[in-house]
Amino acid sequence: MSRFYEVKDRMGTRSVKWDMAEKLFKSKEVLPMWVADMDFQAPQAVIDALRERAGHGIFGYTLTDELIGGNIYDWVKSRYNWTIDTNWITYSPGVVPSLHMMVQALTEKGDNLLIQTPVYPPFYKVVEQHERNIIKNELIYRENRYEIDFVDFENQIKKNDVKAFILCNPHNPVGRVWTEEELKKMADICLKHNVLIFSDEIHADLVLPGYNHTPIASLSEDINQKTITCLSPTKTFNLAGLQASYVITADKKLKKKMDDKFLAQGMNMLNTMGITALEAAYQHGAEWLEELLGIIKENKDYALKHLNATGKIEVVEPEGTYLLWLDCKKTGLAHEDLKTFMQETAKVGLNDGASFGKEGEGFMRMNIACPKATLEEGVDRIVKALKEL
Ligand SMILES: Cc1ncc(COP(=O)(O)O)c(C=O)c1O
Known part of the structure; x- marks a missing residue:
């Protein structure tokens, strides 16, 4: 049996997704399918490398040396055919911390930054927390698919003298993997108006068959x-x-500003286990990743088939990520009632669509990176509850 079918109990591991669910959804019975992590074990090579490192028993300050940079160089080259220079790399504990740094290092208080909504909620926070302003380029939702409104994209930039654009590619929550053509159009507009591009590509490897991350x-x-x-x-x-x-960051001046900001915040080092895991994953994880992508596709197909068949939910078919964006407007429920319905009647813990922006009202986000048994349970709960609606 594939390791991806094994249901591992995560309760009691201080898992945000599982151990916080009762408090968040106000019930012990809710099946957590929200925050974006997976109910799968990491590749065996990662587990082994961490075990070996833990066995050494000394966890002093640890270098991110040229070998780690080399792992990144190789991964980026082999997965996205992008040739980087290892001198362009700045290490960071997370993408959200990096976005906070970029906004602080490369924009000024009062500047306007563009985002494409609905979008990952921290995009709002990383702008507003530092007293910059959000400018929205709302994505166009048409025939169950999201597209970019390029005319509005340029207008918003011109009209608001936008200084930076925070791109989400692949896009969370709408699941688009932006094409080269779309990216080029956006980039050309940014170049024309001197707008920096902060590109969050954390979902880059999670692209479904038939799509390519650029x-x-x-x-x-x-x-x-x-x-x-x-x-x-x-x-x-x-x-x-x-x-x-x-x-x-390829540009030397921008890179220096970023690095200075990281240093000023005391963030110039990764943790030992993170470095160990990164290296093992990039060196030995490609085969595991292929298997994972097959499982995500299977889960996606199952969820689409059964949820769409209800006639009340239309799943926005994802091209990437393991997050499903469920259009629940045909349930006829007002947004607050929809949340209550999912939580209390269906007993599934989903992300609130409205947390991604007002365009997310009537939507919920479902995480399908879980063993098939869990996925089927979650989907079946929704299907059954909808029958009684
Ligand atoms: C688009 C996007 N960016 C960033 C993150 C979080 O990144 P990190 O945990 O590295 O801060 C997520 C997690 O779901 C995400 O979807």
Whole structure:
């Protein structure tokens, strides 16, 4: 049996997804399918490397040396055909911390930053917490699919003198893997109006068959000089608790500003176990990842088939990520009632669509990175509850 079918009890491991669920959803019976981590064990090579490192027993300050940079170089080259220079790398405990750093280091108080909504909730926070302003380029939702409104994208930038654009690619929660053409169009507008691109590509490896991830910075040297890219093995290999990620900045001046900001915050080192896991995952995790992507596709197909058949939920078909964006408007429920319905009647713990922006009202987000038995249980709970609605 594939290791991806094994249901491992995560309760009692201080799991945010599982151990916080009762408090958040106000019931012990709710099946957690919310926060974006997976109910799968990391690749065996990662577990073995961590065990071996733990066995050494000394956990002093640890270097992110050229070998670690080499692992990243190889991964980025082999997965996205992007040739980086290891001098462009800044290590960071997480992509959200990196976004906070970028906003502080590369924009000024009062600046306007563009995001494409609905979007991952911290995008709002990393802007507003530092007294910058959100400018929205709302995605177009048409025939159950999201697209970019390029005219509005440029208008918003011009009208508001936007200084930076925070791109989410692949996009959480709408599941688009932006095409080269779409990325090029956005990048050209950014170059034309001197807008920096902060590109959150944490879901880059989680792309479904038939789609390809393109780092926006890889499109041209000009775009590369204007882009700061966040990548990480933590979403890909389920290592979020180990906190090891990195930022790629080709432009020397921007990189220095970023590095100075990281230093000023005392953030110049990763934790030992995070480094160990990153190295093992990038060296030995490719086969595990292929298997994972097959499982995500199976789960996605199951959820789509059964949820769409209810006639009340329309799943936005994802091209990437393991997050399903459920259009629940045909339930006829007001948003607050929809949340209560999912929590109290269906007894599934989903993310509130409205937390991604007002465009997310009538939507819920469902995490399908779990063993098939868990996925089927969650989907079946919703299907049964909808029958009685
Ligand atoms: C788009 C996006 N960025 C960042 C993160 C979190 O990154 P980190 O845990 O490295 O801060 C997530 C997690 O779900 C995400 O979906």
